[in-house]
Amino acid sequence: MKRLFAAFFAILLIPACLFGCAPSYFVKSDAVFAGIVLDVKLYGGNPEKAYEEMVSLATEINGAISLGEPDSAINAFNESDSGKKIPVIRRVYDLVRLAKTAYAETDGAFNPCLPDVSKAWGVDNDGIATGNPPAVFPTEEELNALRAVANPDLVKTDADNGNYYISKNADGVKLDLGGIAKGYLADEFKAIAERYNVVSGCISLSGNVILIGRYKEGDSERDWGVGITDPREKHAYVCGFYTQGGVSVVTSGDYERYYFSDGIRFCHVVDPFTFTPTGVERTDSGFAQKTDYVISATVRGASSSKCDALSTAVMVLGAEKGAELLERQGYDGIIFTADKKMKVVGKFDFATSQTGYTEYERI
Ligand code: AMP
Ligand code: MG
Numbered sequence: 001m002k003r004l005f006a007a008f009f010a011i012l013l014i015p016a017c018l019f020g021c022a023p024s025y026f027v028k029s030d031a032v033f034a035g036i037v038l039d040v041k042l043y044g045g046n047p048e049k050a051y052e053e054m055v056s057l058a059t060e061i062n063g064a065i066s067l068g069e070p071d072s073a074i075n076a077f078n079e080s081d082s083g084k085k086i087p088v089i090r091r092v093y094d095l096v097r098l099a100k101t102a103y104a105e106t107d108g109a110f111n112p113c114l115p116d117v118s119k120a121w122g123v124d125n126d127g128i129a130t131g132n133p134p135a136v137f138p139t140e141e142e143l144n145a146l147r148a149v150a151n152p153d154l155v156k157t158d159a160d161n162g163n164y165y166i167s168k169n170a171d172g173v174k175l176d177l178g179g180i181a182k183g184y185l186a187d188e189f190k191a192i193a194e195r196y197n198v199v200s201g202c203i204s205l206s207g208n209v210i211l212i213g214r215y216k217e218g219d220s221e222r223d224w225g226v227g228i229t230d231p232r233e234k235h236a237y238v239c240g241f242y243t244q245g246g247v248s249v250v251t252s253g254d255y256e257r258y259y260f261s262d263g264i265r266f267c268h269v270v271d272p273f274t275f276t277p278t279g280v281e282r283t284d285s286g287f288a289q290k291t292d293y294v295i296s297a298t299v300r301g302a303s304s305s306k307c308d309a310l311s312t313a314v315m316v317l318g319a320e321k322g323a324e325l326l327e328r329q330g331y332d333g334i335i336f337t338a339d340k341k342m343k344v345v346g347k348f349d350f351a352t353s354q355t356g357y358t359e360y361e362r363i
Contacts, residue, residue, distance in 0.1 A: 024216070025201075026051065032205075033062035034125065036182065039204040040189075043216055045197025053196075054189045054203075061185060064092045065177045067115060068125060077166050078115070078174040085158065085165040093164035095177055095184050095305075096157055102180060102309035103152040106325060109313035111272035113150045115176035117143060122259065123268045123277050125178070133261040140282070143275040149173045150272060179269075182208040183250055183308025190248075190304070200245070207252070208304055211245045225351065231255045231296040231336055238296070238336060238360070240351040248304035252311035253296040254279055264289045269315045278315050279338065292339045294319055300346070301331035319343045319363070336360055 026047035032038045032055055040051055064073045077086045088096075099112040118124040120143060122134035149172040158165040166175075186208045193201055193212055200213035202224065214221040223244055227237035231253050243249070254267035264287050266277045276282065279293035297314035299307040310331055314322030319335045323345045326333040332346030342360035 030055075032058040034066065034068065036062075036206045037204075040201065042193060042198045042201040042203075043213075044199035045193075047193075047196065047198055047201075050193050050196035050198055053192045057188055057192070058185055058205075060089070061091055061095075061181065064089055065095065065181055067176060067178075073166075074175050074177065077168070080168065082168050082171045082173075085167045088164050088166055090164050091184075091188075093157055093159065093166065095181060096155060096166050096175065098184060098305050099175070099177055099180050099309070100152045100155060100157075102306070102313070105329065106309065106313035106317075108272055109316040109325070110179060110309045111150060111152065111270075112175055112177055112179060113152050113155070113173060114270050114272060115174045116146050117150065117270050117272075117275050118176065118268070120146075121266060121270070121277055123257070123266055123270065124176075128257045128259065128268055131259050133259055133266065137287075140275075146275070150275075179252075179312040180305055180309045182206065183248070183303070183305035186210045186248060186250075186304035186308075207250060207256075208308060209249045210304055211243065211247055211249070213245045223349070228296065228298050228334060229253075229255075239334065239342075241334075242349040242351065243300065247300055247302060248307045249298060249300045250304060250307035250311045251296060251298045252308075252315050254293075254315070255295065262286070269312055271316050273316075290338070292318065292337050292341070294322060294335055295338050296336040297322060298334045299326065299331050300333065300348075301329075307331065 024043060026042045028051055029039045042050060063069060066072045073086060073088045073092055080086055102110040120138035127134060149170060154169040154173045156167045156169060182205045186205050189203045190210045198212060200216050203210045211224045215224050223242040225240055225242055226249050227240040228251060230236045230238040254265060257268040258265050264280060266280055269278045271278050279290050280287050281290055294315050297311045299311040301307050310326060313325060314335060317325060319337050322335055323343050326345040335343040340360050341363045343363050
């Protein structure tokens with residue numbers, strides 16, 4: 001049953017084109033940077049050229065924002081003193097502005113100024129790659145010392161005659177655009193595909209999906225099918241739905257990048273209010289797993305960068321407040337919690353329940 005389901009659905013988080021590609025689609029699935037896989041399935045126009053441009057844009061942006069590249073513009077910013085203007089390409093300028101807007105729109109749940117907090121917990125890219133906890137967990141005092149600089153309002157952007165700069169208003173402010181960069185790229189990919197006259201397509205960047213036009217099947221067309229990966233059984237789908245093109249679907253979850261310590265899952269999203277990984281709380285004796293935290297948050301809407309920021313924010317806010325945020329922003333969402341609840345915002349054309357989602361109680 002699950003394989004049958006797979007045959008009908010484009011896929012989030014799993015390479016999208018393993019099954020069911022119509023032969024006339026241009027199909028590619030390759031890692032573009034830092035383990036991020038770009039899956040495309042494009043029809044019409046000049047998909048080869050579109051794909052080539054997507055890969056080169058992904059490489060350029062990753063080079064500019066990667067925390068793992070010592071010479072990246074974002075590392076230059078992170079190491080800079082207060083007031084020093086760091087020249088950046090326009091796209092980085094745009095991305096930083098989007099991240100600042102997301103911070104404001106989510107009342108601080110999306111916060112791109114937490115790289116040192118992520119590092120302290122070992123949930124930054126380097127730490128999480130080991131799959132192990134850090135040698136020592138950070139104390140509350142150590143984390144509190146980072147609070148003053150975890151503030152995107154202290155990041156300044158300037159545009160001057162075609163030159164773009166970012167600077168900080170206080171020493172120690174740092175940026176990590178990992179929570180929104182894939183969405184930004186996906187939006188740019190959509191523009192590239194349209195420029196090359198692609199009329200139907202699915203572009204997936206490790207969980208950030210953009211859908212263009214309608215899915216072509218021989219001479220007929222239909223809505224796209226999207227499957228959401230089961231957060232606790234990754235080879236399966238927790239649910240699936242049909243949707244029109246012209247939208248993005250983005251999932252954030254605790255099941256791709258995490259480690260366990262004493263049976264507690266520490267994931268890569270950090271709560272900017274408690275300064276702990278989402279789903280974890282401190283207790284007198286150490287740490288505990290929250291029972292009702294969000295383990296998967298899918299957001300659907302027009303802008304992929306916004307879906308990306310909102311899905312990360314929902315991980316932080318929890319199902320209730322996360323759903324309120326999506327309603328306020330006019331974005332749809334499907335949220336799953338550790339205590340097996342499913343919260344839906346907006347109208348979804350769900351596929352019949354062939355998969356695990358009946359195990360989650362709709363609230
Ligand atoms: P995502 O997978 O889109 O939810 O983004 C998670 C990534 O965003 C992490 O790997 C960090 O780089 C960064 N990040 C972690 N916590 C936050 C947060 N609360 N707000 C914004 N970005 C975050
Ligand atoms: Mg995100």
